[in-house]
Amino acid sequence: MVEIKVISGADAIAQAVKLCKPKVLPMYPITPSTLIPERISEFVNNGELNAEIIYVESEHSAASALFGIYATGVRSFTATASQGLAIMHEILPIISASRFPAVMAVANRALSGPLNIWNDHSDAMSERDQGWIQLYCETAQEAFDTTIMAYKIAETEKVSLPLMVCIDGFSLSHVYEPVQIEDAIKVDAFLPEYKPVVVLDPKRPVTFGPVAFPNTYFEFKEAEEKAMLEAAKVIEQVHAEFAKKFGRTYGNGLVELIEMKDAEYALITVGGTTGTAREVVTELRKKKKKVGVIRIKSMRPFPAEQLRAALKKVKTLGVIDRHASLGFGGALSNDVKSALQGQKIIVEEFVAGLGGRDISKSRLHDAFETIIKGKKGYWLK
Amino acid sequence: MVILGFEEKEFFASGHRACAGCGETIALRHVLKAAGEKIIVVQATGCMEVVSTPYPETSWEVPWIHCAFENAAAVASGVRAALNMKGDKETKVIAMGGDGATYDIGFGSLSGAFERGTNFLYVCTNNEAYMNTGIQRSGATPEYTSTTTTPDGKVIHGKVGVKKPLPFILAAHGTKYVATASVTNLFDLKKKVQKALSINGPTYIEVLVPCVPGWKIDASATLDVAKSAFDTNAFPLFEIENGVLTITSKPEARKPIHEYLVMQGRFKHLNPEQMERIQKGVDEHFAFLESIQGKKIFETLL
The missing domain is CATH 3.40.50.920 (Rossmann fold)
Known part of the structure; x- marks a missing residue:
C-alpha cells in the first residue's frame, strides 16, 4: 500500500531499508544518524522486519561485521556519520576490494577538531577514494528513493561495489517532509532478492581476504576502477527504471x-x-x-x-x-x-x-x- | 582415518610459507583437525594470514576469511548472524588471532562479541609478542622478555610490566568455557576445541605457540620449549567451565623456571635475581590457580 507520511530524512531511509529487507544489520549509533538504528530496532522488535541486529561495540566493528555478513551471502545495512565513518575508514576499502555490495547511510557531519555535530561533508568527502559509490540526497523523498536504488545499483553484478547514501546531518536527517512510502510488492518487483556470487560455505571452501603481493594487488584496484566506471552507467539505468516505475527523477541519477x-x-x-x-x-x-x-x-x-x-x-x-x-x-x-x-x-x-x-x-x-x-x-x- | 587420535585429513595444506618449526601452524592444523569440516574460519591479520594466502594461492581447505588486524571477533559476529538468518545452525564459526590481535588491538571487538553472547569459538595463538611485524612487545609478553621494542638495554632490561590475564578477563564476561592449551599436548587441545565447539555461546581457547625467530630457539626445539613451559608451570593448562576453574594437567614435579628460560634467546640477558623473581611469580600464580580450583570464581551470565 502506498502511503504518504510526514517523516524525517533519517526515518525515510529506515523506511526504505525495511522495504529492501536486509537480513542482518550491524548497528552503532552516532549523532545525527541515530534515528536510523533506533527505527530499525523498532521494526525488528515489532516483527515488521525479519532481521537480526548486531549491536556492535563500535563503528569499526559495524563495518567489520558488514564485511562478514556479505561474505556469508546475505543483504545488510548500516548507518553512521562523522567520527563513526572515520573509525570505519580502515575497513571501507577492504569491503570495496572484496566487491561486497554493502549499503550504508551517512548523515553527513563535520569531523572533530573541534568537536562539532552539525552538517558539512568532511566525513564522506574524506572517504571518496575508498571504492564506495557515493550518492548525495537533497530531500527526504530522495533519501528514501536513493536507498532503494542503492541496493539495485550495488548488487548489479558488473558493479558489485558498496554504496553510501549521504544525507545532510540535521538539515535533512532531522527535517520532517512528506514522503511517499512505496508499496512493498512494487519494491520487491523493482529490487530482486540478493544473489551473492561467492559465499563462505563449508560445502565449497573459498578463501576471502588474501594477501596480495605487488604482482597482483594492482589488478584488484584496476578491477574496482572498471567497476566504478561501469557503475556510472548502471546508476543512470537503475535511475531510469526507478523513474518509470515510481514516477520520480533526480536529474539523470548522477x-x-x-x-x-x-x-x-x-x-x-x-x-x-x-x-x-x-x-x-x-x-x-x-x-x-x-x-x-x-x-x-x-x-x-x-x-x-x-x-x-x-x-x-x-x-x-x-x-x-x-x-x-x-x-x-x-x-x-x-x-x-x-x-x-x-x-x-x-x-x-x-x-x-x-x-x-x-x-x-x-x-x-x-x-x-x-x-x-x-x-x-x-x-x- | 584417524591417526594417533587425529583425523588423517588435512584442512591446512602444506607448502605454506611459515618458518620451519613454527608453533602457530602446529596449533592451527590441529585445531582444524579437531573441529572438522563444518566450520568457517575468520582470521585476524598476522603471520598465519600472510604465510597461508599469497593470492592466488591458499592453504585453507575450509572456508576462510580475513579482514583486518583488530576485528576477527566482529567479522565472526557478522558471519554467525548471517548463518543464523540462513537457518544454518550446524556450521561452526572459529575466529583466530595472535596475541597482538587478541590481547591488544582487537580487545574491544573481542569483548563486544563475548558480551553479545555470539556463538563462536575464539582461538588465540599466543606467542607472546608481535612476531609478524618483527618481534615487538605485546600485552601477552612476559616481564623481562627481550623484544625489539623492549630490548635488554643498559638501563631497562626487557619488558617492564606483566601479562594481561586475558583468559580470566574473558571468563569474567560470563563465558561458559575458557581454556588454555599448548602445542605440547595436542590431545588436550583437541579435547578442549571439541568441548568449546559443543557449547552454544562464545568460548575462548588460548594456545601457547613458541615462535622460532621470536623466542630465539632452534627450529627443532619448538615442542621441547612448549613442553618446558608446561613442566615449569610457565604456562599452566586449565579450563574455566561455567565459572569453575580446573587445572587440566600439571607436571608431576615442577621443574625450575631456569630450565625454560635458558632454552630461549629472548631471556638470555636475565641475571639470577631476575630469574628468581620470575620463579616467584610463576609459583605464586600456580598456587593461586590451585587455591581457586574447583570453586565457582565467575558467574556464568550468558
Whole structure:
C-alpha cells in the first residue's frame, strides 16, 4: 500500500531499508544518524522486519561485521556519520576490494577538531577514494528513493561495489517532509532478492581476504576502477527504471541540471544546499540573470562527462564545497577543475557551511555576484 | 582415518610459507583437525594470514576469511548472524588471532562479541609478542622478555610490566568455557576445541605457540620449549567451565623456571635475581590457580 507520511530524512531511509529487507544489520549509533538504528530496532522488535541486529561495540566493528555478513551471502545495512565513518575508514576499502555490495547511510557531519555535530561533508568527502559509490540526497523523498536504488545499483553484478547514501546531518536527517512510502510488492518487483556470487560455505571452501603481493594487488584496484566506471552507467539505468516505475527523477541519477539550458553563470552544489540554490536561481532569473545550478548527486563515480556536456554556455562556475582539503581548495572544486581540464571555463571555489554554518540565500547571492563580477571565490562564511 | 587420535585429513595444506618449526601452524592444523569440516574460519591479520594466502594461492581447505588486524571477533559476529538468518545452525564459526590481535588491538571487538553472547569459538595463538611485524612487545609478553621494542638495554632490561590475564578477563564476561592449551599436548587441545565447539555461546581457547625467530630457539626445539613451559608451570593448562576453574594437567614435579628460560634467546640477558623473581611469580600464580580450583570464581551470565 502506498502511503504518504510526514517523516524525517533519517526515518525515510529506515523506511526504505525495511522495504529492501536486509537480513542482518550491524548497528552503532552516532549523532545525527541515530534515528536510523533506533527505527530499525523498532521494526525488528515489532516483527515488521525479519532481521537480526548486531549491536556492535563500535563503528569499526559495524563495518567489520558488514564485511562478514556479505561474505556469508546475505543483504545488510548500516548507518553512521562523522567520527563513526572515520573509525570505519580502515575497513571501507577492504569491503570495496572484496566487491561486497554493502549499503550504508551517512548523515553527513563535520569531523572533530573541534568537536562539532552539525552538517558539512568532511566525513564522506574524506572517504571518496575508498571504492564506495557515493550518492548525495537533497530531500527526504530522495533519501528514501536513493536507498532503494542503492541496493539495485550495488548488487548489479558488473558493479558489485558498496554504496553510501549521504544525507545532510540535521538539515535533512532531522527535517520532517512528506514522503511517499512505496508499496512493498512494487519494491520487491523493482529490487530482486540478493544473489551473492561467492559465499563462505563449508560445502565449497573459498578463501576471502588474501594477501596480495605487488604482482597482483594492482589488478584488484584496476578491477574496482572498471567497476566504478561501469557503475556510472548502471546508476543512470537503475535511475531510469526507478523513474518509470515510481514516477520520480533526480536529474539523470548522477547529476541534476537546474536552469542550465542557457546559463552563463552556475553554482555547483551537493546535497541540501541545492534547495536554497534553486530559490536563489528563481530570484535571479526574475532579474533576467542567466544563472543555473548543477547538483552533483554522484560524487563517486564522478559525472565528469555529464558535467562537461552541461557547461556549453557557461562562462564561470562557482563551486560550493562543504569540505575543505586544507591547503588546497575542497574535494568538490578540485574534482570539478580536474573534470574541466582544457576547457575555457573559470572555476571559483567557495568553501562554505563548515561545521553546520548556515548557507543562507544571501550567501549564495554573494557567490553568484562574485562570479558574475569576475571576482575570486573565497571562504563563504 | 584417524591417526594417533587425529583425523588423517588435512584442512591446512602444506607448502605454506611459515618458518620451519613454527608453533602457530602446529596449533592451527590441529585445531582444524579437531573441529572438522563444518566450520568457517575468520582470521585476524598476522603471520598465519600472510604465510597461508599469497593470492592466488591458499592453504585453507575450509572456508576462510580475513579482514583486518583488530576485528576477527566482529567479522565472526557478522558471519554467525548471517548463518543464523540462513537457518544454518550446524556450521561452526572459529575466529583466530595472535596475541597482538587478541590481547591488544582487537580487545574491544573481542569483548563486544563475548558480551553479545555470539556463538563462536575464539582461538588465540599466543606467542607472546608481535612476531609478524618483527618481534615487538605485546600485552601477552612476559616481564623481562627481550623484544625489539623492549630490548635488554643498559638501563631497562626487557619488558617492564606483566601479562594481561586475558583468559580470566574473558571468563569474567560470563563465558561458559575458557581454556588454555599448548602445542605440547595436542590431545588436550583437541579435547578442549571439541568441548568449546559443543557449547552454544562464545568460548575462548588460548594456545601457547613458541615462535622460532621470536623466542630465539632452534627450529627443532619448538615442542621441547612448549613442553618446558608446561613442566615449569610457565604456562599452566586449565579450563574455566561455567565459572569453575580446573587445572587440566600439571607436571608431576615442577621443574625450575631456569630450565625454560635458558632454552630461549629472548631471556638470555636475565641475571639470577631476575630469574628468581620470575620463579616467584610463576609459583605464586600456580598456587593461586590451585587455591581457586574447583570453586565457582565467575558467574556464568550468558
